[in-house]
Amino acid sequence: MKNSGISICRSAAGMSALCLVITFMACSPGIVTPLYQDAEFTKVPVAESVYLMPVIDLRVDKSKNLRLDDNAFKHLSPAFEKKGFRPLRVVKDRKLVESMMEDDFTQPDSSYLATLGPAEARWLFYPLLHDFKSKLTFGSTANAEISGYIIDKKRGRIVWRHKGIGQAGQGGLIGMAMKGMVGEEAVNSALHSLAAAIPKNADPAGRGNAKK
């Protein structure tokens, strides 16, 4: 009788431990593989700051102000620091991106890439907002599609590319009242998935050099 009680306790404890392990595995952040990554980018340590450029807005309907530049900085800067990069340097001059199109990244010209951004910068991060749509039904929904490109100006090459898709929504009257929040959640979710694929800096000691 005593033995069966012990065995029940053991199996219950075993099951609990198994559940814990499964929960931990499910909650731990997985390794996200970017859509493209230059082989050398992961080997060469990045000692300089990466410059975060203003978001290139590719929407057809640009009427809704999404405070994208602030949101991008809020999500991307901690992600870069966590991966061993120096804090992002923000470029606020929207004139630098006004005439840029998606084709500048999908059909890149190395001589053109080398001229982008501030003169002193080597690494540039360009976020592109392809799409954002919020919809009010019996509830509210929103979709956001954001991609990011890291450019090495010195070599005139795109060294990293990834994309984040955000889908959010809440049904019912409460959802209808939350339309603004739902839109923000979709953008944040897209930026979060974009940030998750930022690679580790090859030599985080680059930060140490920077402090000197």
Place this chain on the structure above:
Amino acid sequence: MKNWIYLIFLLAGPGICAQAPVASGKIPFQVPRDSSVLLLPVFLQYEDIYTDNPLDPAKHKGRESGKIFDSLAIQNLTQAGIRAFMADPADSLQGSLIAAGKNLLRPVTPAALRTSIAEVARNARCRYVLACSFRVKVGPGGYWDPNSGAIGSNASYARFHVSLLDPYTTDGKPCWTQDVELRKLPQPDSKRFSEAVQLLFQLLK
């Protein structure tokens, strides 16, 4: 009962309106009455929304959509009083221009293409060349989770683009462009599709 119907329309109305196509440009362009336009067959791009990898248009009624787009484009231009002719892919000159596809839709036409645009326009006795594209991003559909009340709307969308190219401009910029967005996968026989094409050419007079 009437109140319920009113409430349903009130709640669903904005959602239905959100599906209507939206145009980006508001500037009209007047094609001179003695000029004609050579319309190139639409350039189709179907892509996966997550990776931007190309998808087979045939799996999403792409070919039918392309054919219907071209016929609707000619119809809309003719209704606006514009003399428009469809380019012939079998013609060697026009065929090479059609093959240039996406490059014709760039904000500035590459210099190498400008001479062939001028040559094609001259041979076809047309003043302008009209290049069109539609790009479809195929993404996840809508969802409803009855446990949490979370809902999501369809992420697929289509963007129609048109550039009116003047072979005699020096800067290589199109003389008129328009973009229209449709918030769903284009169904060639749907009313929304023809509305989107109509909206695309509405400001070309």
